[in-house]
Amino acid sequence: MAEIGKFNELTIVDAVDHGLYLDGGELGNILLPQRYVTMDMLVGGTVEVFIYCDSEDRLVATTETPKGQVGEFAYLEVIGVKPNVGAFLDWGLSKDLLLPYREQGNFSIKTGDGLVVAIYLDEHTNRIVASTRLHRHISPEPPEYEANDPVDVLIYGDSPLGYKAIVDKKHRGLLYHSETNDKLEEGDRFTGYVKKVRSGGKIDLRRDPAGYKRVEPLAEQILTQLETAGGRLPFNDKSSPESIRETFDCSKKAFKQAIGALYKQRRITITEQGIETVAANETK
Known part of the structure; x- marks a missing residue:
């Protein structure tokens, strides 16, 4: 059926x-x-x-593809609000997705807002609707992950400990502030990595893979970009997390580990202006 x-x-x-x-x-x-x-x-x-x-x-x-199916979570834009009825969300189809007033929780929603919502089927009406009450729609199935498994991460909030996340569109996760130098916002989505699955089913996350498995290929990537740029790049451990993420697709923490490894191998030098290959430094 x-x-x-x-x-x-x-x-x-x-x-x-x-x-x-x-x-x-x-x-x-x-x-x-x-x-x-x-x-x-x-x-x-x-x-x-x-x-x-x-x-x-x-x-x-x-045959159109919505931004989320029933049983999933998605970050959607509010394109209209009707008092006492709800908000209407753009989910990629010709008919907008309704976020009923009763499912808005404590949010004060207005047109142009972006929200992470759960998409579900209302059993009474057979209508597909959205909810900001995310905890009600977390999968009851226990997550089965190993440490360092890659997962889809959708950020939906912040806490004193870290960023709250939906993992693989069905589980809850937390990315500790100590695991990333990036400033994240609701709706940010990326590939993260499992650090640990707790007994209650909540998942501790990493922004980057653990250990040298990540450092080695990242170091080679940085070295390749250095050589392509003529041996010099204006990045070092004082560069902003945002510029590092944009250029190297990694956190500042992972970047520092990688250039530290290259420095120890005497393949690069680190200066106030950035990083240089040893060959480029010797031609000064």
């Missing part, structure tokens, strides 16, 4: 002027409107589509 709010591979059962009808099992036939139909979609074949309700609450299929 087709699942509402998710991608499904469905069989095409009929072709009509206004589109194709797809076999939705117990949900009945579901229309894929003509604007999404391509020449290779034939009766008897299959097509991957996303199922949701249109503005008249009828099930409809689309």
